[in-house]
Amino acid sequence: DSGVTQTPKHLITATGQRVTLRCSPRSGDLSVYWYQQSLDQGLQFLIQYYNGEERAKGNILERFSAQQFPDLHSELNLSSLELGDSALYFCASSPLSGVWGTEAFFGQGTRLTVV
Amino acid sequence: DAKTTQPPSMDCAEGRAANLPCNHSTISGNEYVYWYRQIHSQGPQYIIHGLKNNETNEMASLIITEDRKSSTLILPHATLRDTAVYYCIVRVPNHGTASKLTFGTGTRLQVTL
Numbered sequence: 385d386s387g388v389t390q391t392p393k394h395l396i397t398a399t400g401q402r403v404t405l406r407c408s409p410r411s412g413d414l415s416v417y418w419y420q421q422s423l424d425q426g427l428q429f430l431i432q433y434y435n436g437e438e439r440a441k442g443n444i445l446e447r448f449s450a451q452q453f454p455d456l457h458s459e460l461n462l463s464s465l466e467l468g469d470s471a472l473y474f475c476a477s478s479p480l481s482g483v484w485g486t487e488a489f490f491g492q493g494t495r496l497t498v499v
Numbered sequence: 500d501a502k503t504t505q506p507p508s509m510d511c512a513e514g515r516a517a518n519l520p521c522n523h524s525t526i527s528g529n530e531y532v533y534w535y536r537q538i539h540s541q542g543p544q545y546i547i548h549g550l551k552n553n554e555t556n557e558m559a560s561l562i563i564t565e566d567r568k569s570s571t572l573i574l575p576h577a578t579l580r581d582t583a584v585y586y587c588i589v590r591v592p593n594h595g596t597a598s599k600l601t602f603g604t605g606t607r608l609q610v611t612l
Contacts, residue, residue: 386542386544388542426602426603426604426605427537427543427586427602428602472540474542474543476542476543488545489545490542490543490544491542492541492542493540493541493542495540
């Protein structure tokens with residue numbers, strides 16, 4: 385158990401809909417990262433927040449947005465969903481402000497299926 | 500970030516050492532080599548990292564060549580539970596500048612009986 389909690393574990397929704405994925409980082413970790421992994425694809429970095437502020441941005445679509453709340457949990461919002469958005473979405477946390485550190489711990493992911 | 504090159508797949512017999520290579524010929528002086536693995540559809544797991552010296556922990560050993568252009572992750576006694584995709588990532592730790600971070604395709608290690 386990495387200590388990073390993601391909910392829900394599975395999500396099935398229709399095209400055009402909007403969903404919210406939630407991530408609770410490890411206790412005390414200030415950084416949260418979001419990654420997308422499509423079927424048989426590598427992990428694509430989406431976005432990072434540090435202590436409530438956006439710190440780094442990757443290949444995140446304009447239809448996607450994220451935020452980190454004062455209690456440090458984070459939400460990834462996906463809107464106007466398309467079939468191609470079906471993927472595993474991972475959250476990772478780290479106590480460090482940098483984009484990568486040794487202490488990057490990943491949650492078990494949310495599997496999103498768009499039908 | 501320096502680009503890494505890994506073989507797409509490798510096989511290893513259970514109980515034998517698994518040696519996973521990674522080329523990072525454009526690595527710069529302040530970049531570290533990190534290894535992560537992903538067991539089928541689970542979240543990636545940190546294994547080990549190093550700058551220039553060989554490193555060992557309870558999971559694996561990391562051998563970095565003297566010129567730092569390549570490295571090898573060694574799982575000394577592979578088990579079936581080590582079957583996973585292994586990612587080699589070269590990165591400056593705590594690098595605050597925004598950048599696109601993309602895992603490569605990694606090496607799919609299959610441990611067999």
